[in-house]
Amino acid sequence: MRYLHLDPSFTPYSKSIDFESFVFSGGEPHIKIKKENIGECVTITHRINSFNDLGLLLIATDALRRMDVKVIHIFIPYFPAARQDRVMVLGESLSVKVYTDIINAQNYDQVTVFDPHSEVVPALLNNVKVIHNYEFAKECLNIINEEVLLISPDGGALKKIYKVSEYLGGIEVIECSKKRDVKTGQLSGFRVYKEDLEGKHCVIVDDICDGGGTFLGLAEVLKEKKAGKLSLVVGHGIFSKGVEVLKKSFDNVFTTNSCKDINVEGVIQIKL
Numbered sequence: 001m002r003y004l005h006l007d008p009s010f011t012p013y014s015k016s017i018d019f020e021s022f023v024f025s026g027g028e029p030h031i032k033i034k035k036e037n038i039g040e041c042v043t044i045t046h047r048i049n050s051f052n053d054l055g056l057l058l059i060a061t062d063a064l065r066r067m068d069v070k071v072i073h074i075f076i077p078y079f080p081a082a083r084q085d086r087v088m089v090l091g092e093s094l095s096v097k098v099y100t101d102i103i104n105a106q107n108y109d110q111v112t113v114f115d116p117h118s119e120v121v122p123a124l125l126n127n128v129k130v131i132h133n134y135e136f137a138k139e140c141l142n143i144i145n146e147e148v149l150l151i152s153p154d155g156g157a158l159k160k161i162y163k164v165s166e167y168l169g170g171i172e173v174i175e176c177s178k179k180r181d182v183k184t185g186q187l188s189g190f191r192v193y194k195e196d197l198e199g200k201h202c203v204i205v206d207d208i209c210d211g212g213g214t215f216l217g218l219a220e221v222l223k224e225k226k227a228g229k230l231s232l233v234v235g236h237g238i239f240s241k242g243v244e245v246l247k248k249s250f251d252n253v254f255t256t257n258s259c260k261d262i263n264v265e266g267v268i269q270i271k272l
Helices: 051-066 095-104 120-124 134-144 155-167 213-224
Strands: 002-005 019-023 029-033 041-045 071-076 110-114 128-131 148-152 173-180 187-192 201-209 230-237 252-256 267-270
Touching: 019 051, 029 051, 041 051, 051 071, 051 095, 095 120, 120 128, 134 155, 134 201, 134 230, 134 252, 134 267, 148 155, 155 173, 155 201, 173 213, 187 213, 201 213, 213 230
Parallel strands: 002 041, 041 071, 071 110, 110 128, 148 173, 148 201, 201 230, 230 252, 252 267
Antiparallel strands: 019 029, 173 187
16 A cells, blocks of 8 residues: 655655645646556545645545556545534535535545544445544543543533543543534533532543634533543644633643644644
8 A cells, every 4th residue: 555645744654655736826736646656556645624625635536546546545534524414504505415425426445534523424425434532532641641530521422422431441421511502603501410520630522622612611610510630632623713722721732633733832732
């Protein structure tokens, strides 16, 4: 198996096939693979943060097939539009299906994704392989290296966090909830379903941190319930509002390099 790392900053496997890519003045991505004889099996890796990123993946696929590559695997660590997995109000698109339909049309032999937001992504993708967040969470807890409680931020995270707990030997899980206005996205009504956290180190585990509103709101209530240290473990760190605001509430912030590279004091990034 050879590897084509389309994002030179994201190289989870061995050395990449040599290529050059650029964007034409009209906005179209282009690629030229320099080595002629690359074999019959190639894995493409890419962090997709825009439609141009998706476009580069598609034209790279076409280039490989024109070079007689027979087997193509892809690794997309953060699957785009994974949170747009249902239509909440009339006028919205089911965006995740748009992306999965495009990927499925390429007939890849394997599509690997890391810690998808819900079961919708793997249900819609053909030939999918899911890398769960279990080992990532284990590595984070090894760094913390003390007794912890696992905090489920909302009902949507419950199934996944109990699987993490099981993998880690049965760490106690504390369930929480929140309310979200589907029209405005505003959060309210944070609840923690345990009255006294007894000063224990509380670790919130979730798949995505975007603006961080869920975690900041929950941190306040956890402190009211006598939490000790607070840590945040998120597979995909988008951090659209920066990490400084999170660092005011959390002793540790852990994430991976699935979306982007982060070099900020107080953020521990685990490379995939």
